[in-house]
Amino acid sequence: MKSLFDQTQVGPLKLKNRFIRSATYEGMAEEKGNINDELFKVYEDLAKGGVGTIITGITAVTDLEEFIPGQMRIYNDSFIDNHKKIIEVTHKYNANIILQLGAAGTQTIRNEEKVILGPSNITDLGYKNTPKEMTLEEIVSIQIDFANAALRAKKAGYDGIQIHAAHGYLLSKFLTPYYNRRTDEYGGNIENRSRMLIETYKKIRDKVGKNYPVLIKINCEDFMDQGMTFEECKYVCKKLEELGVDAVEISGGSLSSRLNESYSRKIVKGQAPYYTFYAERIKEEVNIPVISVGGIRDISALTKILNESSIDYFALSRPLVCESNLIKRWSEGNTEPSKCISCGKCSGFGKTICVFNRK
Template structure:
């Protein structure tokens, strides 16, 4: 192993130790059954990534309520019915000494029409898209139930052998909806001031800690901003992070944007971002001055040099890698062995405006690669023009039909 800062261990507040500073960050696997059941392919997939050398593997979205899913074929864990398969999943992910954290999520109103005819949200504010039905405002009793569901799902996963969980507080899902003044118009203790708007996420965190204690890792993925006028700001994000830091959060992953404003897909990057490759590094540096919890940034890293510079500069403690690991699952080993790794991953466009705007190819091509690895196959390394478009659209349609049959 080469002398790289990425090979250094990182001790977390929970007491556990990450064997290196490379994390496979969350990507939706879309491999569950139509009603959210775990399948054997998760063990195969995560064993493949474990053999690739990453110190931490964060799963795709795990729903805390199977009635509310963010996309087709997402895993839902409400009880112990899939305990054996969850244990195999965790065992495969940990087979080379790394850790596995499950990303816990409730999508709120960001649940598509063909999955959910009755979405819920902090307030009855519709999304600016006809893909989603207008939501119903949550009652306080329902809010408390969802908080308990987060803790219940974490407890089941801990029993199965998972090392921790990551709360999905970014990208416009329920936690993010509570934090945003654009989406949270409540006048009770769950809305209004930032203190009230952050109450939901802090209560979720406290509920998990109360059930599982300090030795189980709990992290969060949080927007630096939702990049919307009158929305969740960087200043507010820092205050939320400071609060969670004081409560004992194990790691904070920085992200940004939402379905309505997918900042990562717009392509209009500043020169400083292009040079450093990753999004949100400047915000991570600001955050570092305000919190002591480890910081992770995901999005944009393509070269070993940029990954090492991010850690050496002190901007981040852990480098998050997503899509490059859907093309080259052995990426971490190559980086740690000092091979001067540079990923071949490039933005995917089809020339078909509607498809490109919705990022169907950007999302689905990598999802299909993930499913290939779950089937024990090697991932594809190149997009094959129109044939890839056809294959992706067919698989996207097929996943939707699977869910419709189950819900019929």
């Protein structure tokens, strides 16, 4: 019988258990994107709390666009030393730490001095920002920014990186037909719409080498009209596996989806864990590790899923915002479900803090 506390391996990376802290926007970085004492403590508490692997909040790879307030950054070499302190404290407690890399695209605040980037000139349904359609030169420039940021992560000492291609951020927008209406090689069918992500991955792999862990976070589907479908997601995951991606985390939707009735019908609190069905189907298509995320609150349910499916790992976000020591508590025999009630009041463009923990 498999255990959630098995020691396993993803590519060259050894994991002390099957629990992963899913990337969570903290909103606590300094104005210029540096890690401060408040943010350092978040990572220290997570590492002390027993989770085997931590994926950081989305970290900016480019300064072409305006930053999300409180977002970490790594768009030039000056940030490398600043990142080392959260790496060191994570390793102190025998946990891994993976840097999530992303570009916001339309999901950011407005700044007339900086450009809002997108695959096409289509207004974001949630954020109401209208991007300029990216030129081929801008596409290549962003891909290079991702690759250089990944190399900085490796130099800083991160155990790997995760490419954020979910939730409506820039790479996700390229996958979504509603937002990607290009007529060149980056638009149209899923082979073309995934080209931005595929080329970004290839450039990253060329920079970091074949033995450095590279993960992808992707929507199982967009849950919106003219969104990426589940069949298209499976195509992309299989393609990424062929190219050497080490693991995929299966999530879904975006703010645009939450405005769409179909999303609320499909993903509801009573159906948690939300994306397990999709993760199971993806695992039937690929041989690399698959990570399920969303609505994970109960260790008994997770143990059942682990042993009745081929899902390898489970990622948690809000439960660890609520209880950073949740995994340690479970490992010590207190298997009560997470105290998180999925109210969603911890998140937004402010600091991500559980309402029960606010001072």
